[in-house]
Amino acid sequence: MTHTDRLIRSRPQLLAWQGWTLSVPASWNPVKVDGDSDDGSLLLADLHSARLGLRWKLAGRRGDPAAWAERALVDEVGKLAAAEAIDYAMPDADEWSVSRLYHDPSPPGRDVWVGHSRRSNRLLQIVHHAAKRDTLFADVLLPSLTDTSVDAARRWAVFDLSFVTPANVAVQWYRFNAGDLSVGLADTKRNLTLLRQVGPASLALARQPLSEWLTRLPAATRRLYHPIDRPEPTSLDVDGRRLDGLRGVLRRKRRLFWLRTIAAEQTVLAFHDPRRDRIVIGQSADEPMLRERLSHVGWHAIPDGEETP
């Protein structure tokens, strides 16, 4: 059995970030995440070394994607090697106006793919650190690459956290600590939503009850809002299951009445998902919207055969 076969059989995990989705081996995880939807990069590594690097940039309106691809290849591997690159046929050929692949003939080395997505008008460069010659990059990783239009809802899946955002919502900040992953989402009207996932819940709840997870707020929130005094039970329907949780209301401190940009009230919801063994916490001024966002958290963990959002 080859290395590629083993990785395919070991059920790859889905990585979805800033509109890109890519299936990667489960042992590869992000170690560096940078930038935003228009310009950014992501580095994946296994326990031993860096394995895959992604870099993307919004293409200019007048720029020629083919010329950019050629330039990017030359910058990465040099002029002589870039001349050996071939056109690579992506499964969805209409989506990509440029798709060029360079295979390092004598690994260890770097395999480089550059492409231009018509959906988002972004240029993408992927560098695969190949330890030995296998077909993983060309046969498994690249065919799984997809892009999402800026006007469409986006799926996100990084580490164990996955969620869906509507078209006009962007990830404003993220904090990925081991076992405690949180993101801040902002829409065009500057409405902020906080999503947080803590796991494993069996350990987190042994440390402190769900009510403590609900009421223990970040320092930035504590500065602006009174603490939650009376959490009340609530529930959330997620793909046919009912999650039990708690609901609390944050009230802005009275002396900050003049801060109109800060919502007077915010709802905080915390749910225990026993099937995934995770605690999901959300905070927003718009409760229906927050419930809708929370109902999509963990979409990538839905078993095969069930409908994803």
Add this chain to the structure above:
Amino acid sequence: MIGRSKKPTLTNEQALAAKPVRLVDAAMQPKPDGGGTLTVSLRPPDKAKWLFKLPTGTTKTFEFDAIGVFVWDHVDGKTSVEQIINRLAKQYNLNLREAQVPTLLFLQTLMKKGLVGVPTEKD
């Protein structure tokens, strides 16, 4: 710094392949929440025994959470750090990276406290 020998540093590969061993002979007392407490007897430092006189029977207790107990149980001199990470990830359904970071940090803490050591080639 003058007069201070440089501590040996491990590469990532060496750290993952290392098989940590326990440096104290103490039994972990389990707690109902899955964690445990480890009570070790203290001894004065070798170089300045006359300065730091400790009463006999002085002990220090370390509190471990469930993950800490899991890691401690696998520190046996036979299991490598990479194996501990893989087993922890499997046990708690964690991402490998999520398991790697706390495991390495925890082992470093245990090494600083003198509870765990990593045998070098000279040993």
